Amino acid sequence: MVLRDKKNPKNVFKYRFPYDSKWELPREKVVLGKMLTTGVFGKVFLATASGLVGEGIAEVAVRMLNAEHSDEDVEDLVHELEVMKMVGRHPNIVNLLGCCSKDGPLYVIVDYSAHGNLQSFLRKHRFESDFDQDDKLVIAQNQLLSYVAQIASGMEYLASIDCIHRDLRARNVLVCEGYTMKITDYGRDVYNLDRFPKTSSGKVPIQWMAPESLLEYTFDEKSDVWAFGVTFWEVMTLGGVPYPELAECGQLMEFLKQGKRLEQPRNCPDGAYSIMSDCWQIKAVCRPNFG
Numbered sequence: 001m002v003l004r005d006k007k008n009p010k011n012v013f014k015y016r017f018p019y020d021s022k023w024e025l026p027r028e029k030v031v032l033g034k035m036l037t038t039g040v041f042g043k044v045f046l047a048t049a050s051g052l053v054g055e056g057i058a059e060v061a062v063r064m065l066n067a068e069h070s071d072e073d074v075e076d077l078v079h080e081l082e083v084m085k086m087v088g089r090h091p092n093i094v095n096l097l098g099c100c101s102k103d104g105p106l107y108v109i110v111d112y113s114a115h116g117n118l119q120s121f122l123r124k125h126r127f128e129s130d131f132d133q134d135d136k137l138v139i140a141q142n143q144l145l146s147y148v149a150q151i152a153s154g155m156e157y158l159a160s161i162d163c164i165h166r167d168l169r170a171r172n173v174l175v176c177e178g179y180t181m182k183i184t185d186y187g188r189d190v191y192n193l194d195r196f197p198k199t200s201s202g203k204v205p206i207q208w209m210a211p212e213s214l215l216e217y218t219f220d221e222k223s224d225v226w227a228f229g230v231t232f233w234e235v236m237t238l239g240g241v242p243y244p245e246l247a248e249c250g251q252l253m254e255f256l257k258q259g260k261r262l263e264q265p266r267n268c269p270d271g272a273y274s275i276m277s278d279c280w281q282i283k284a285v286c287r288p289n290f291g
Helices: 071-087 118-124 141-160 211-216 221-236 249-257 270-279
Strands: 002-004 012-014 030-039 042-050 057-064 096-100 107-111 173-176 180-183
Touching: 030 057, 057 071, 071 096, 071 107, 118 173, 118 221, 141 180, 141 221, 211 221, 211 249, 221 270
Parallel strands: none
Antiparallel strands: 002 012, 030 042, 042 057, 057 107, 096 107, 173 180
């Protein structure tokens, strides 16, 4: 991999991927299948892999760079790989399974999501005739609450090891076998705290961001708690869009300063909405912790 010297673009150097025998999987043991997603961050493929610890042949997801990528894209993917190594394993986060860093493009091998992301999964389960309305639940309420509990468990683990997500939302939760919720993209921006998180289209997801993140570029456990409250709301509305009329940061901040919040979803217990509301306290110190 060749990178440019950012101070002098005429200079180039060969990027050395961090080789780690503990995680390295021979490239011939990974067989790529269909592409699952693509965006500004790269591509994700369904694949089969043999030789993973405790597995014969397993379905996995493989993340890689786009053919046309920037030096920053390379650095971000490597950083994400290194963060996933440090974070370790938990049932409710997407786990690193291995990587291929030799003799070809970098493959980051992770858990496969059989049911896609949670936002799409929830929207598929709405009544098609009333897609944009809060209607009768087609997923049992206790099942929805179990999804939220799993997300909270994953976030509690990340908070316990001081890993700030910065971009928690239903789209960044994957629905795996057995309807296990797994938080993804927790390693993407941890080394870039001066940058806003962005969506796959390059937009800043302001609807999930705490006031201090919007105004002061501050991200910590408390800002993740705010985003968790919005994600909770997404689940209980079966993938509803938060603040659909507030597209600009200034509009959203004025709305929040007036004490307004997302309304309680239909079929949402009062206790559940109370938790959401606690997550949306303007003063970060007044919000609950994950632990």
